[in-house]
Amino acid sequence: MLTYRRTLAASTLAVSVLLAAACSPGTGTPGDAGRGSAAPGTALAAVDTLTVKGRAPKTGYEREKFGRPWADVDGNGCGTRDDVLKRDLTGVRFTDGHCKVASGTLTDDPYTGTTVRYVRGRSKVDIDHVVALSDAWQKGAQTWDGETRRRFANDPLNLLAVDAATNRRKSDGDAATWLPPNGAYRCTYVARQIAVKKKYGVWVTPGERDAMKRVLGTCPQQRLP
Numbered sequence: 001m002l003t004y005r006r007t008l009a010a011s012t013l014a015v016s017v018l019l020a021a022a023c024s025p026g027t028g029t030p031g032d033a034g035r036g037s038a039a040p041g042t043a044l045a046a047v048d049t050l051t052v053k054g055r056a057p058k059t060g061y062e063r064e065k066f067g068r069p070w071a072d073v074d075g076n077g078c079g080t081r082d083d084v085l086k087r088d089l090t091g092v093r094f095t096d097g098h099c100k101v102a103s104g105t106l107t108d109d110p111y112t113g114t115t116v117r118y119v120r121g122r123s124k125v126d127i128d129h130v131v132a133l134s135d136a137w138q139k140g141a142q143t144w145d146g147e148t149r150r151r152f153a154n155d156p157l158n159l160l161a162v163d164a165a166t167n168r169r170k171s172d173g174d175a176a177t178w179l180p181p182n183g184a185y186r187c188t189y190v191a192r193q194i195a196v197k198k199k200y201g202v203w204v205t206p207g208e209r210d211a212m213k214r215v216l217g218t219c220p221q222q223r224l225p
Contacts, residue, residue, distance in 0.1 A: 043191035043224050044216040050194065051203040061137045067150030070127075080154040084127050088161035089118055110189070111166045113182040118161075126164040129153070130189070131196045132172035139203045148200070157225065158196045176207040179215065187219035195224045 038045035063069070070081040078086075078099035086092055089104030106116040106125050118125040133141070133153060141149055152158065170178045175193060179186050190212050197204060204212070216222055 038220060041223060042216075042220060043187075043194050043222045044213065044220050046194050046198055046224055047204075047209060047212050047216065050197055050209065051201070052206055052209050053203055055138045055205050056142065058134060058138055060142060061134050063133065065137075065146070065149060066133050066141075066153035067146065069153075071150060071154055073151060073154040080156075080159065081127050084156065084159045084161055085118065085125070087156070089125075095120065106161055106163070109163045109166075109182075110160060110185045111162045111170075111180040111182055113184065114163065116163050124164050125161050126167040128160050128162045128167045128170070130158050130160055130192050131202060132170075132174075134172040135174050136200070136202050139197075139205075140201055152200055155196070155199075157192070157199065160192075174205070174208045174211075175215070176205065176211040179211075186215050187222045188225075190215045191222050192225050198224075 038048075070079040072079055074080075074083070076083070082099050082101050085101040085104060088106060089101065090107050092104040093102045094100055095102040100120070101118070102120050104118045106118060108114075109116050111128075116124050136152060141152065144152075166181065175190055180189050194212065196202070
């Protein structure tokens with residue numbers, strides 16, 4: 001009888017412990033699946049490190065405040081535009097030397113998933129600022145010194161060769177107002193925007209942050225570039 005009572009008491013205690021654990025917050029019950037913190041190093045985790053506040057006025061924005069377009073910031077003798085074309089195009093040919101790109105092919109354009117031919121002077125390829133300069137201006141860049149703005153405008157992390165027509169439809173949109181038509185590229189695109197904004201301290205609006213999280217919710221393991 002004593003053994004039976006001890007067994008019953010132990011069983012009752014075990015059930016009580018299990019019930020308490022099930023009712024405690026953060027213990028991973030079925031209803032909590034997928035609600036844990038984003039893995040360190042992922043773009044989803046990085047979103048929460050960005051400052052969130054409203055968009056400032058565009059007053060005073062001019063492209064010239066980000067320095068001369070396509071400056072040779074890395075000192076390799078070539079302008080940034082040509083550096084990006086060399087990086088992103090295949091079958092590159094030059095007008096002279098190793099700088100001025102005469103032609104090439106943008107294979108698998110990130111924004112459309114199509115192939116776009118580049119010919120200097122009648123190009124269907126743009127170099128896009130993934131985080132638009134005017135967007136950055138309204139989210140912190142207006143307080144930067146000129147050199148920081150110049151580096152931002154010429155940073156390879158923030159630059160992509162893309163289909164020109166699609167880029168012009170994007171204009172200066174952020175993730176809340178524009179995403180690439182090529183859905184397969186959206187996770188990479190948003191991760192790149194986050195990396196740029198994190199590097200330079202550019203803030204995001206609440207709507208932009210939410211849009212980023214919606215995209216990255218489909219690819220929670222996406223890493224920052």
